Amino acid sequence: MSRLIFFLQEAIRALRRNAAPSLAAIITTVVTVVLLGVLIPIFQTAQAKSDQVRGELNFQVALYADATHAEIVSLEKELKAIPHVDSVELITKSQALKELKETLGADKSKELTSQLNENPLPASFKIIPDDAANLAGIRAAIIPTGPNGKPQPISSIIDKIFDRQDESSKIAQVTSALKIVLTVITVLLILASLMLVSNTIRLSIYTRRREVEVMRLVGATRWFIRWPFMIEGVVVGFTGGLVAILILWLGKITIVDPLSNTFSFLAAQNNSTLNFPAMIAILFAAAVLVSTIGSGVTLRRFLKV
Amino acid sequence: MSAEPNPPMARSKKRQPRDDEPRRPRGRRAPIVELNDVTKVYAGGHMALDRVSLAIGRGEFVFLVGPTGCGKSTLIKMLIRELATTEGTVKIAGRDIGALPEKKIPQLRRNIGTVFQDFKLLPDRTVYDNVAYALQVIGASRAEIREQVPQTLRLVGLSTKLHSYPDQLSGGEQQRVSIARAFVNHPPLLLADEPSGNLDPVTSIGVMQLLYRINKTGTTVLVVTHDREMVDNMQRRVVELYEGRVVRDEVSGGYTEESTTEFGLRMRAEMGVGHQGEGQSNGHGQDALI
Numbered sequence: 001m002s003r004l005i006f007f008l009q010e011a012i013r014a015l016r017r018n019a020a021p022s023l024a025a026i027i028t029t030v031v032t033v034v035l036l037g038v039l040i041p042i043f044q045t046a047q048a049k050s051d052q053v054r055g056e057l058n059f060q061v062a063l064y065a066d067a068t069h070a071e072i073v074s075l076e077k078e079l080k081a082i083p084h085v086d087s088v089e090l091i092t093k094s095q096a097l098k099e100l101k102e103t104l105g106a107d108k109s110k111e112l113t114s115q116l117n118e119n120p121l122p123a124s125f126k127i128i129p130d131d132a133a134n135l136a137g138i139r140a141a142i143i144p145t146g147p148n149g150k151p152q153p154i155s156s157i158i159d160k161i162f163d164r165q166d167e168s169s170k171i172a173q174v175t176s177a178l179k180i181v182l183t184v185i186t187v188l189l190i191l192a193s194l195m196l197v198s199n200t201i202r203l204s205i206y207t208r209r210r211e212v213e214v215m216r217l218v219g220a221t222r223w224f225i226r227w228p229f230m231i232e233g234v235v236v237g238f239t240g241g242l243v244a245i246l247i248l249w250l251g252k253i254t255i256v257d258p259l260s261n262t263f264s265f266l267a268a269q270n271n272s273t274l275n276f277p278a279m280i281a282i283l284f285a286a287a288v289l290v291s292t293i294g295s296g297v298t299l300r301r302f303l304k305v
Numbered sequence: 306m307s308a309e310p311n312p313p314m315a316r317s318k319k320r321q322p323r324d325d326e327p328r329r330p331r332g333r334r335a336p337i338v339e340l341n342d343v344t345k346v347y348a349g350g351h352m353a354l355d356r357v358s359l360a361i362g363r364g365e366f367v368f369l370v371g372p373t374g375c376g377k378s379t380l381i382k383m384l385i386r387e388l389a390t391t392e393g394t395v396k397i398a399g400r401d402i403g404a405l406p407e408k409k410i411p412q413l414r415r416n417i418g419t420v421f422q423d424f425k426l427l428p429d430r431t432v433y434d435n436v437a438y439a440l441q442v443i444g445a446s447r448a449e450i451r452e453q454v455p456q457t458l459r460l461v462g463l464s465t466k467l468h469s470y471p472d473q474l475s476g477g478e479q480q481r482v483s484i485a486r487a488f489v490n491h492p493p494l495l496l497a498d499e500p501s502g503n504l505d506p507v508t509s510i511g512v513m514q515l516l517y518r519i520n521k522t523g524t525t526v527l528v529v530t531h532d533r534e535m536v537d538n539m540q541r542r543v544v545e546l547y548e549g550r551v552v553r554d555e556v557s558g559g560y561t562e563e564s565t566t567e568f569g570l571r572m573r574a575e576m577g578v579g580h581q582g583e584g585q586s587n588g589h590g591q592d593a594l595i
């Protein structure tokens with residue numbers, strides 16, 4: 001107990017006597033945590049948006065009008081068996097017309113009905129892949145190239161595949177590139193933060209390496225020297241983390257929350273992907289851990305005497 | 306803070322002589338310092354010590370002399386295992402410290418007070434806290450620290466500088482803080498590397514007198530010095546190094562109780578100090594000093 005008080009006093013003394021490096025370490029922690037706290041939600045939102053877009057990508061397999069019920073049921077089974085197919089949905093002629101009318105709106109659909117005496121739309125299967133990247137593969141599995149070099153659908157009731165092919169493949173490409181870029185940036189950002197914080201700590205300990213050597217030479221054990229440094233690390237991480245969270249929280253209630261009423265982009269981040277308290281907790285714990293472990297690890301080198 | 310030596314010293318103290326062993330008279334246990342053919346070659350290939358053998362008995366006062374660069378500091382550093390030997394063994398109180406596990410090294414250093422040539426004070430601490438640190442590392446209580454630290458600082462004449470920081474002190478004052486820190490826990494062995502190295506003659510006599518008084522309490526003292534006059538006057542054992550070798554080891558220049566007393570009187574006369582401490586110097590009176 002008196003040991004703990006001694007170590008606390010030592011840590012506080014060191015922080016006071018090394019005010020400049022201590023402050024530098026705290027500010028570094030604040031800046032890093034704030035940066036992560038702003039960028040991570042933005043990246044998460046972007047990821048979620050692109051996932052959402054990709055999730056909506058699909059294509060339809062149009063069927064000949066003379067397909068029998070048995071043929072349709074057996075094709076559905078075959079389609080579902082194709083790898084990477086997430087779901088297969090039958091859209092009947094009437095459903096297709098209904099959807100079309102919904103998209104056109106009341107006025108135009110009235111006009112349409114008056115012009116048509118018969119439903120011209122085919123029945124179709126809507127194929128949703130597990131990932132947008134597999135669209136092309138599934139397409140090839142449904143209409144493979146036959147022995148004569150011509151496309152040969154897996155079933156005789158398949159008329160053709162229709163979708164906005166160019167567009168969907170472009171979206172698939174862009175979003176997967178975006179996904180990779182965002183992941184890489186996030187990882188780099190986290191690595192850079194770790195290095196920044198641990199480097200600042202290393203610097204502040206480095207200026208005191210002689211002190212550590214002296215402590216060793218007058219008979220201090222490693223842990224006797226290490227504890228105050230670790231406590232210092234906790235104090236730095238705790239203070240830095242706390243200030244950063246205060247800034248993030250203020251930013252959230254003064255900037256993000258009012259704006260999210262206007263911009264759905266921001267709203268998405270509040271309700272779906274981002275759990276603000278959870279992120280805060282993780283960042284805070286990380287700040288304390290990194291600065292504490294950073295102190296301990298850096299010290300190892302100087303404890304060799 | 307008990308004046309009793311901690312392990313590894315304690316271990317050799319408890320050791321019982323076997324029946325077939327010749328019984329030694331009391332107090333003549335294993336030498337407190339024993340070097341056997343110690344060689345030290347630095348990383349650059351420079352041989353700083355060349356097969357040095359040396360034994361120092363408990364309670365002795367030994368001067369280590371020799372020109373700059375002859376290996377005196379190197380030898381001191383080996384005794385606290387700041388440096389490892391290249392060859393040979395260093396024994397402290399009969400234990401080979403080269404074989405000491407990493408974990409036991411702090412324990413060894415707590416039993417050896419060291420006055421470093423460059424003082425090695427902690428810059429962020431006051432005089433008081435620097436001396437207190439040596440007690441804090443051994444887990445002394447606050448009460449013990451409050452008692453011992455001012456007493457020891459009074460002994461070295463720094464009572465008025467308790468709250469100064471090292472950079473506010475003169476070289477001589479820093480040296481005396483270093484001595485106080487080395488001695489505050491009453492170690493059985495005190496090493497002093499040129500403790501009067503950058504002191505004026507008067508202060509230097511003061512430091513030697515201090516070491517002398519410390520020796521009178523039973524502490525073994527090994528002093529590195531350049532001060533030829535001091536060495537000649539004190540009539541103590543002198544070990545001289547030259548280019549890493551022992552070239553002279555005069556076990557005693559008339560080392561008797563009488564000369565000790567004479568020396569003490571002369572020292573006091575020179576410093577104008579009274580007769581305190583005299584008569585309690587029985588080799589075990591670790592409390593006599595304070």
Ligand SMILES: Nc1ncnc2c1ncn2[C@@H]1O[C@H](COP(=O)(O)OP(=O)(O)O)[C@@H](O)[C@H]1O
Nearest residue numbers: 347349351353372373374375376377378379380
């Ligand atoms: N860390 C070191 N690396 C290489 N050479 C050293 C080192 N320390 C001391 N020496 C050399 O070893 C020799 C003995 O040094 P030292 O023991 O400090 O001498 P002194 O008797 O003056 O205290 C000197 O020649 C010195 O240059």
Ligand SMILES: [Mg+2]
Nearest residue numbers: 377378379422
């Ligand atoms: Mg030297």
